[in-house]
Structure formats: C-alpha cells, structure tokens
Amino acid sequence: MTLLSPNVAMDDALSQVLDIAKQINAAGLSAAERANVAVSYVIENSGVTWPLSVQxxxxKAATAALAPGTPSANLKPVLEVVPATPAAVKAATPAKSPQPRPQRPEAPKSAAQIEALPKTTPLVREPSGDLMNTSNEVVKALSTTLDFSKLVSQPRVEQEQLIRDAIRTVSEERKMRLNGREVSDLVTAVLADMLGLGPLEALLADDTVTDIMVNGPHQVYVERSGKLVLTNIRFRDNAHVFAVASRIVAAVGRRIDESQPMVDARLKDGSRVNVAVPPLAIDGPTITIRKFPANPVKLEALVKGGSMTQQMADFLAMAAILRLNILVSGGTGSGKTTLMNAMSQFIPEGERLVTIEDAAELRFQQPHVVRFETRPPNVEGTGEITMRTLVRNALRMRPDRIIIGEIRGDEVLDLLQAMNTGHDGSMSTLHANTPREALTRVESMAALAGFAPGTGVVRRQLVDAVHLIIQVSRMRDGKRRITSISEIAGLAGDAITLQELFTFDADPSSTRAEVKGEFRYSGYRPKFARRAAEYGLGDALDALLGG
Structure with a gap:
C-alpha cells in the first residue's frame, strides 16, 4: 500500500485510513476508536504532519463510514487485538487470512484449580501516570476553551471528536507522540472525568474489584480476592475528589457539604457508596464503594471457592426450601449478603418476598420480589422512613417471607414477631463475631424498643422464631468462610442453648498468607428433622447428614 505523500489528495488519505481501519477487529472498539488507530498508523508511516483541520x-468521515449499518461487504477482520503502536499495526496488516482465536482454557474442575488461577489480575487496565497527567492537562485545556453545556448536549461521536481535538492540541504543545490506543484511552479518561466518575470509572468496570476506597486524592485502594491493593489511580487534588463525590450524591437527590458532611448513596448499578468530607474527614474527602456482581453468586461457586463444603451447601439449600428462619452473623465485608443472595436460589418461585434494606444490595433470583429501602431525613430533618416502619408496612402486604438486609435497632422485635406469625423462611443479617454474640446483640437491639436486656420475653421469642444462626468470617488470608452453622435448641433455665451443626476448625500451622483448616459436621440431628419429614424431605435430610 502506498503511504501518504505531501501532495496526497484528501480522498486518497481517507481511502487509506479506511483501508487500515477495516482490517482491525471491531470487537470492543467504537467506530471512532478504529478510525483514530488507522489515522495514527497512516500519519506514523507517512512522515507527514496533517493540520488539525485535516485530521x-x-x-469524522472515517467514523461515519465505519459506523454500524454502513455497508462493509469487504470488512474482514485481520487483527484480533488492536496493537498498542502503529508499528505493530504495520507488522500485522499483511496477514492474508483471519488469525485463529486462541482456545479458551477449560473451566477449572476443583477448588484447588480455582485457587491456582491469577485472581488478582485486573480485567481493566489502570491508566498509567503519564496518561493521567495528560488527561489532567486536557481537562484543564477544555475547561477554558470548551462550552461544557455544549459537550453534554452532543452525541457521543461528537463528544469524542471534540476531546480528540483537545488531546492533539495538548500533545503537540507538549511534543508528545501518542499512538492510537493511547489517544483512545485518553478520550475515555477525559469523558469519564468531565461526564462520569473520573478516575473511578476504570475500577467500576473491573469485575475483579469488590471494594474501592478513596482516601484523599493520592491514595486509592481496592480489594481484589480479599486483599487490599494500592492502585496507581490518582485524583488531581481534594477539589477533584469532592467534585466526583458531589456528582455521586447529586444523582440520588442529595448534597454533600459542611452542613451535611456524610452521605450514603447508591450508583446506577446498585453499588453502595459512602462519602465523607471535611470537617469530619480530616485529611480530605473520602469515597468508599462496595460493588456487587451483576449476576448473584450461587452456592456452587462458594463451594468451589472454599467457603463451605458441598454437604454444607446442600444443608443450606434444604434450610431455604424448608422455610427455616435464619440469621446470618459476621463482620463487615465477611460475605453475609453474598450468602443470603446465594441461598435465595432455593426459595420456591411461587412465594412472595418482601426485602427491606438501608441500601439495596440483595439480588434475589425469584420473579415475585418487592424491594423497599429506608429513607434518611432531608436537610430540614423531616421525611425519614425507618426500617421499623417498613417492616410493619410489609406485614400488611401478604408476604410469604420478609428479608431484612441488616437488623440494627428496634426493628428486630417486628422481625421476630413476623417470624412467629406465619412468615417462616424469613432471613436477616447482623454484625457479630460469634453465634452467641449474635444472640446478645439481638437482646441489646430489643432494649431499644423498651425491653430490658436479659428479660425472658425476648429470649422466648428468639427460641420460638429463629432456627439457625450462620456465622461467616473474612479470614487473615482474605478468604471468606462459614465458620459455624448452629441451631437454636431451646432454653435451659434463662440461657438459650445453641447446638453447633457445622464448624470450621483452623489448623495451628495456618499463616497470614494461607489459613488452613477443615470443615466438620458435629453428627447432631437437628430439631427441624420433623419439619423435613412433613415436607417429604426426611429421607433426603437423613442421607445428607449420614443418618
């Protein structure tokens, strides 16, 4: 192919750009991105600097020609991956036939194989320091030369083009040579900075990240596979962090400032967000995001990940089918909500579920689910809708099961009463470190409703209402495990009797890098065996427990 010469006509230049662009696999790339890669390649190999107006x-013409719906009978992918540099494009272009796609590795068949996989490898590349610096320069340039309202109102293609022009201006002023991929990354970064959540967009798109923690402009941590990792993501300054935080809370009709320095919010994908700013946050604004998978985790995945044994998973599935009332206890980030989501797959589809949460996190898999979320007071201090109000309202909605995301206060009494009045199969989580401590926490929360701690009324309600307490823990090696499944066996005098069914015994040789241990079944036959027989699952329970 003849490269551009100084007197090449515009039509010839466009023809050569399209020639290159049509040989690039379009998967994951927009028409504008493919056009930009091709332009960079042609310029790189021609030795000619095009005026910005020509570029x-x-x-613009190449993007329109490559847009979906444009006839392209001769479009035959040659490159499976867009090369990082124009030289790489040149090397790959002569291929005469499509390169075969690499075979996907077989799905791992055991927990050991899963453990061997590189879980901490991010799915989305974090921007380099140079890229972020250039992005900041482009944002500054645009802030003085571009009408922001005009940018917002433009179609995506026009937005990208306006930003590409600014990128080329900045790169020429700084004498930077950017290849097509770098320009595309910059366009994405600048659009995110001006219209989205800035540096956080890449982390939100990364499925290996479960938590994002912004501690000021220069410390952004993430959790991957249970491990906290410092990223190379940076904000420009505290004002930049504050701007992103304000954008988050504004989307849910809230504001963040000195008069209201703490706000809980939710992103469009359901991710939970907490924002704190000075004077409460001494070192600058902080943003904490808890992400949730688009598709709920199933019990089989938790078995493969080492959170429990297959026997324990089958037991929990049966507990859901038998409509046992369950409390899931554990610390922050221990996997309580994940476990409830996983167990929900075994709730029969014919039941009506009502979920109540402070921030919607549950992703139940049934078709008949009514979801409620509490509402904090507005800036005038009015309009609050509490958890207890929603629980009482749910009782009037003919629910089969009531699921509370987390009990924290006097709503615990309404939940216990619901469990005792025909709403079997209800579930909730709470913060506690052991099953015994969970019982104490319930009594303490009941005191908020006027019951003195230690009174027999609350304990009797607990014994009558709750069947199982499941304890989950995030261990030193970052793995989340079920450490105990206990049945409330009854009252012995004034004390509630717990009978442990399953437990995880840690090995003394465990290290911070790897907690070793073994899941054990106690051999105890649970009290609800009679209920299993009534459901026609008595033999299945005996087979499961080896009875």
Missing amino acids: REIL
Whole structure:
C-alpha cells in the first residue's frame, strides 16, 4: 500500500485510513476508536504532519463510514487485538487470512484449580501516570476553551471528536507522540472525568474489584480476592475528589457539604457508596464503594471457592426450601449478603418476598420480589422512613417471607414477631463475631424498643422464631468462610442453648498468607428433622447428614 505523500489528495488519505481501519477487529472498539488507530498508523508511516483541520475531517468521515449499518461487504477482520503502536499495526496488516482465536482454557474442575488461577489480575487496565497527567492537562485545556453545556448536549461521536481535538492540541504543545490506543484511552479518561466518575470509572468496570476506597486524592485502594491493593489511580487534588463525590450524591437527590458532611448513596448499578468530607474527614474527602456482581453468586461457586463444603451447601439449600428462619452473623465485608443472595436460589418461585434494606444490595433470583429501602431525613430533618416502619408496612402486604438486609435497632422485635406469625423462611443479617454474640446483640437491639436486656420475653421469642444462626468470617488470608452453622435448641433455665451443626476448625500451622483448616459436621440431628419429614424431605435430610 502506498503511504501518504505531501501532495496526497484528501480522498486518497481517507481511502487509506479506511483501508487500515477495516482490517482491525471491531470487537470492543467504537467506530471512532478504529478510525483514530488507522489515522495514527497512516500519519506514523507517512512522515507527514496533517493540520488539525485535516485530521478532524478525515476522522469524522472515517467514523461515519465505519459506523454500524454502513455497508462493509469487504470488512474482514485481520487483527484480533488492536496493537498498542502503529508499528505493530504495520507488522500485522499483511496477514492474508483471519488469525485463529486462541482456545479458551477449560473451566477449572476443583477448588484447588480455582485457587491456582491469577485472581488478582485486573480485567481493566489502570491508566498509567503519564496518561493521567495528560488527561489532567486536557481537562484543564477544555475547561477554558470548551462550552461544557455544549459537550453534554452532543452525541457521543461528537463528544469524542471534540476531546480528540483537545488531546492533539495538548500533545503537540507538549511534543508528545501518542499512538492510537493511547489517544483512545485518553478520550475515555477525559469523558469519564468531565461526564462520569473520573478516575473511578476504570475500577467500576473491573469485575475483579469488590471494594474501592478513596482516601484523599493520592491514595486509592481496592480489594481484589480479599486483599487490599494500592492502585496507581490518582485524583488531581481534594477539589477533584469532592467534585466526583458531589456528582455521586447529586444523582440520588442529595448534597454533600459542611452542613451535611456524610452521605450514603447508591450508583446506577446498585453499588453502595459512602462519602465523607471535611470537617469530619480530616485529611480530605473520602469515597468508599462496595460493588456487587451483576449476576448473584450461587452456592456452587462458594463451594468451589472454599467457603463451605458441598454437604454444607446442600444443608443450606434444604434450610431455604424448608422455610427455616435464619440469621446470618459476621463482620463487615465477611460475605453475609453474598450468602443470603446465594441461598435465595432455593426459595420456591411461587412465594412472595418482601426485602427491606438501608441500601439495596440483595439480588434475589425469584420473579415475585418487592424491594423497599429506608429513607434518611432531608436537610430540614423531616421525611425519614425507618426500617421499623417498613417492616410493619410489609406485614400488611401478604408476604410469604420478609428479608431484612441488616437488623440494627428496634426493628428486630417486628422481625421476630413476623417470624412467629406465619412468615417462616424469613432471613436477616447482623454484625457479630460469634453465634452467641449474635444472640446478645439481638437482646441489646430489643432494649431499644423498651425491653430490658436479659428479660425472658425476648429470649422466648428468639427460641420460638429463629432456627439457625450462620456465622461467616473474612479470614487473615482474605478468604471468606462459614465458620459455624448452629441451631437454636431451646432454653435451659434463662440461657438459650445453641447446638453447633457445622464448624470450621483452623489448623495451628495456618499463616497470614494461607489459613488452613477443615470443615466438620458435629453428627447432631437437628430439631427441624420433623419439619423435613412433613415436607417429604426426611429421607433426603437423613442421607445428607449420614443418618
């Protein structure tokens, strides 16, 4: 192919750009991105610097020609991956036939194989320091030369083109040579900075990240596979962090400032967000995001990940089918909500579920689910809708099961009463470190409703209402495990009797890098065996427990 010469016509230049662009696999790339890669390649190999006006016209025409719906009978992918540099494009272009796609590795068949996989490898590349610096320069340039309202109102293609022009101006002023992929990354970064959540967009798109923690502009941590990792993501300054935080809370009709320095919010994908700013946050604004998978985790995945044994998973599935009332206890980030989501797959589809949460996190898999979320007071201090109000309202909605995301206060009494009045199969979580401590926490929360701690009324309600307490823990090696499944066996005098069914015994040789141990079944036959027989599952329970 003949490269551009100084007197090449515009039509010839466009033809050569399209020639290159049509040989690039379109998967995951927009028409504008493919056009930009092709323009960069042609310029790189021609030795000619096009005026910005010419570049813009060719990019615009090439983008339109490559847009979906444009006839492209001769479009035959040659490159499976867009090369990082124009030289790589040149090397790959002569291929005469499509390169075979690499075979996917077989799905791992055991927990050991899963453990061997590189879980901490991010799915989305974090921007380099140079890229972020250039992005900041482009944002500054645009803030003085571009009408922001005009940018917002433009179609995506026009937004990208306006930003590409600014990128080329900045790169020429700084004498930077950017390849097509770098320009595309910059366009994405600048759009995110001006219209989205800035540096956080890449982390939100990364499925290996479960938590994002912004401690000021220069410390952004994430959790991957249970491990906290410092990223190379940086904000420009505290004002930049504050701007992103304000954008988050504004989307849910809230504001963040000195008069209201703490706000809980939720992103469009359901991710839970907490924002704190000075004067409460001494070192600058902080943003904490808890992400949730688009598809709920199933019990089989938790078995493969080492959170429990297959026997324990089958037991929990049966507990859901038998409509046992369950409390899931554990610390922050221990996997309580994940476990409830996983167990929900065994709730029969014919039941009506009502879920009540402070921030919607539950992703139940049934078709008949009514979801409620509490509402904090507004800036005038009015309009609050509490958990207890929603629980009482749920009782009037003919629910089969009531699921509370987390009990924290006097709503515990309404939940216990619901469990005792025909709403079997209800579940909730609470913060506690052991099953015994969970019982104490319930009594303490009941005191908020006027019951003195230690009174027999609350304990009797607990014994009559709750069947199982499941204890989950995030261990030193970052793995989340079920450490205990206990049945409330009854009252012995004034004390509640717990009978442990399953437990995880840690090995003394465990290290911080790897907690070793063994899941054990106690051999105890649970009290609800009679209920299993009534459901026609008595033999299945005996087979499961080896009875």
